[in-house]
Amino acid sequence: MPKRVAIVGVGMQKYEFRKERTVEEMVFDVTRNALEDSHLSKDDIDSVVFGSAVDAFCGINNSDKVAIDASGGLLKPTMRNSTSGSTAISTPILGYTHVASGMHDLVMVICYEKMSENDSAQAVFNTVYDEAYVRPIGLNVPIQCGLEARAYLHKYGITERQMAKVSVKNRGNALSNPYAQLPMKLTVEDVLASPYLSWPVKLLDTSPVTDGARALILASEDVARELTDDPVWIKGVGRGADSVYFMGRKNKDLGRLDYAYLAAKQAYDMAGIRNPMAEIDYAEVYDPFTYKEMQHCEAMGLCPEGGAGRMIDEGISLKEGPLPVNASGGLQGEGNPIGAGMSRLCWCYLQAKGQAGACQVPKDVNNAVANGWGGMYQYNAVMVIGRD
């Protein structure tokens, strides 16, 4: 049986394009903030795990070594994790296993990405595709997501207008988030009038290129109870991966994310959650594109399969709604530094603690779920957290 693990602090910083800090300075910033938030010092931490998706963004291979000193990792066990965008949640899951196994009592989890320093994020993204069969076609992320979004809309009858409402919600929510890169007051018409990148994905359906980092501190049960009277526990974790050859999957329907449903089921089974729609109070799902929030709401069981259009139409996922999603602004409003999308989990924690400031939702948050997605439709990672 895994031991209980709690989140006892987070380190936030503003997301920006062209942050003047180096990777090391960004990591130092969030590490110090997380230590202050949890009233711990560097020497209390037993080990550090790092997460970053693609080193070619910052142009420094094995960029994890740059994070050693700045994360308080000097002469401690450290480890780097990378599963594309799902690094955002698979890294805290890696930290979780260090504590749940009984190996460590306090683990620092750091995710960072510095995307602005190359001259083409899309050219970097092209290098993640298969070198013999896919890369020569010149694939990039907008068209990758256009291919998937078309299949999703075709399968479930979701509309561009429903997608646009997600953008209005998330960028509007970001107006309350002091760390946000792209808060905007928009109308559905603004989104629908923005230029197409790849049908049905328009400019305002996407997320920005971002520099940023996040830190979380995980503690064993005994240590967590010394630090706080109201611990936020990691209740369930799950991961799923599907074939690198997306053209030959058993489920040839690219509109349905089998691997995300799988990851969510693992996490909910472990958390003892049978009916997420009733038992989850708050969610931060991975939303690099509007339709990805919708697919992930479905896969996380926050609405019925194919029901994400109705969910946004009925205002269920609004900040004041019965099941708020991405009240922080999500990747669209807060910014999308791929691996540092761990911010989704940080905001779930802040909501559960009642420390989300102007982003705080007007309801009690006992159980919350966050997920991460990455690759050419390969990975999903899910974490369920909550109070006793």
Added chain:
Amino acid sequence: MAKKKAVLSIDGEIQINYKWSVGKAGDRFFTELRDHKKIMGTKCRQCGRILVPPRIFCEECFVEDMEWVEVEPRGSLLTFGESYFSTDGKRLKEPWMLGIVRLKGSNGGLIHFIRESRPEDLKIGMPVEAVFKSKPEGNIMDILYFRPANN
């Protein structure tokens, strides 16, 4: 408010050339494509699935027990998309189109250009066929593109 002074930056580039092996399965696939304009797959002798791109192993049965079979140069469009941006992020006047094609008689497929059509002519599930290069070189661009086909 005075504009904050930017910190110094240094310019740099990483330029490295590679020579990627296409592997045992890729060698046969690209050789047949170049020499005979054939699309080949590997068939798992245990489960019968035909893989394209071919592999030397079946990832489900987890055995290396495969035979080579020819696959039809046509199939159906699983999905498609057009891009108004080049891979290096430049905005384009005319979009280019990609599709994911499930090849007939196989459990696999290819992602490739879709041409000789406009986005509004295309539908998920419609039949498409490969158009081959006249002087093939042994890479995936020996297929120039797929286009709509008659059933």
